[in-house]
Amino acid sequence: QVQLVESGGGLVQAGGSLRLSCAASGRTFSSYAMGWFRQAPGKEREFVAAISRRGLTTYYADSVKGRFTISRDNAKNTLYLQMNSLKPEDTAVYYCASSAKVGARREYEYDYWGQGTQVTVSS
Numbered sequence: 001q002v003q004l005v006e007s008g009g010g011l012v013q014a015g016g017s018l019r020l021s022c023a024a025s026g027r028t029f030s031s032y033a034m035g036w037f038r039q040a041p042g043k044e045r046e047f048v049a050a051i052s053r054r055g056l057t058t059y060y061a062d063s064v065k066g067r068f069t070i071s072r073d074n075a076k077n078t079l080y081l082q083m084n085s086l087k088p089e090d091t092a093v094y095y096c097a098s099s100a101k102v103g104a105r106r107e108y109e110y111d112y113w114g115q116g117t118q119v120t121v122s123s
Contacts, residue, residue, distance in 0.1 A: 002026040002098050002112040009094060009117030016086050016121070022079040022096030022114055030054070030074040033102040035110060036081045038092035038119075045095070047105040049081060059103050064090075086121045093118050 008020040020036070035050035049070035050059040058070050069082040079096050094117050097110035104110060 002029075002032065004096050004098065004112055004114035006094065006096050006114045006117040009119045011120045011122065012086055014086060014088055014121055014123050017082070017084045018086065018119060020081040020083065020094055020096075020117060020119070022081075024077045024079065024098070029072075029077040032098040032100070033104065034070075034072060034079045035097050035099060035104060036070060036079075037095045037097060037107065037110075038090075039095070039116075040089075040092040043092075045107060048094070050099075050103055050105065051079070052102045057102065059105070083119070086119075088121045088123045091119060091121050 003025045005023045012018055033052055036048040037045050038048050039045040047061050051070045051072055055072045067085045071080045095114055097113045099110045101109050
């Protein structure tokens with residue numbers, strides 16, 4: 001089992017940046033592919049980004065490509081999401097999750113989830 005705890009959310013103006021972190025505990029962090037999802041009010045949860053076990057391969061939703069960067073530090077058991085050039089439409093609760101499948105983009109492909117961290121982008 002894996003426990004995941006997100007942090008780093010907050011309120012930022014459009015054009016600003018935030019870095020989210022996801023601290024993992026439990027089974028070996030490096031044995032899991034990881035991903036970020038988000039859920040805006042009244043909308044379904046959607047894929048944002050994913051990263052392979054060693055961090056060598058990354059995947060992004062078209063809506064964030066070029067603005068967001070996913071990374072991981074296996075020595076620190078931590079996943080990151082650097083978010084730049086933020087837009088009001090990026091406002092959502094952001095979740096990290098673990099998966100046995102590299103590059104997974106569907107919710108059902110992820111086994112363990114954090115509780116989420118709120119990101120609000122003002123215009």
